[in-house]
Amino acid sequence: GAVVSxxxxxxxxxxxxxxxxxxxSLDFQATTMFWYRQFPKQSLMLMATSNEGSKATYEQGVxxxxxxxxxxxxxxxxxxxxxxxxxxxxxxxxSAHGPxxxxxxxFGEGSRLTVL
Amino acid sequence: xxxxxxxxSMDSYEGQEVNITCSHNNIATNDYIxxxxxxxxQGPRFIIQGYKTKVTNEVASLFIPADRKSSTLSxxxxxxxxxxxxxxxxxxxxxxxxxxxxQVVVIP
Numbered sequence: 766g767a768v769v770s771x772x773x774x775x776x777x778x779x780x781x782x783x784x785x786x787x788x789x790s791l792d793f794q795a796t797t798m799f800w801y802r803q804f805p806k807q808s809l810m811l812m813a814t815s816n817e818g819s820k821a822t823y824e825q826g827v828x829x830x831x832x833x834x835x836x837x838x839x840x841x842x843x844x845x846x847x848x849x850x851x852x853x854x855x856x857x858x859x860s861a862h863g864p865x866x867x868x869x870x871x872f873g874e875g876s877r878l879t880v881l
Numbered sequence: 882x883x884x885x886x887x888x889x890s891m892d893s894y895e896g897q898e899v900n901i902t903c904s905h906n907n908i909a910t911n912d913y914i915x916x917x918x919x920x921x922x923q924g925p926r927f928i929i930q931g932y933k934t935k936v937t938n939e940v941a942s943l944f945i946p947a948d949r950k951s952s953t954l955s956x957x958x959x960x961x962x963x964x965x966x967x968x969x970x971x972x973x974x975x976x977x978x979x980x981x982x983x984q985v986v987v988i989p
Contacts, residue, residue: 808981868913872924
């Protein structure tokens with residue numbers, strides 16, 4: 766099946782710094798990718814929909830200036846957590862709509878962010 | 882969005898069949914129903930997908946009634962490695978809704 770890869774798989778940073786997480790579709794082109802945040806023992810929460818070549822669509826309550834999303838190519842979307850704080854520590858996951866019109870989403874491995 | 886609801890947790894013995902139901906009362910006509918398995922600190926893994934009726938693959942079966950307002954994932958003869966959280970997802974036209982997840986614990 767289609768493969769989606771995230772990098773880094775984990776990152777530790779100091780409070781106030783910015784962190785970039787990459788999401789790549791390795792063997793297919795993805796015009797749309799989704800970013801999620803998952804806290805312990807909770808479900809995935811959709812943060813935003815990333816569209817290639819246009820602005821991302823953010824879910825209600827998600828600060829677009831805090832979580833910058835760039836989808837500059839058909840195989841790469843990036844999420845930048847700006848001025849990270851300890852409450853931003855979470856598991857961030859991306860997914861992409863697969864190449865076939867089957868409605869299947871392919872998920873990345875996730876990126877664990879810890880802000881000290 | 883089709884809001885999805887799932888029970889929270891269940892235990893099962895090895896070798897038993899496990900059935901997990903998800904409610905998605907507001908599912909849209911174009912939405913697919915997909916089930917995922919998630920282990921700690923990993924991304925969700927695809928299990929099975931359907932639109933209506935019954936779908937079966939090498940690891941699971943998915944039962945979808947005619948009104949599509951719910952779906953049931955069936956895991957035959959679970960093993961210890963099936964201990965995980967299982968999510969249902971409805972997705973179509975770039976709109977998606979995740980269930981809250983069901984923790985399945987398989988006991989020896």
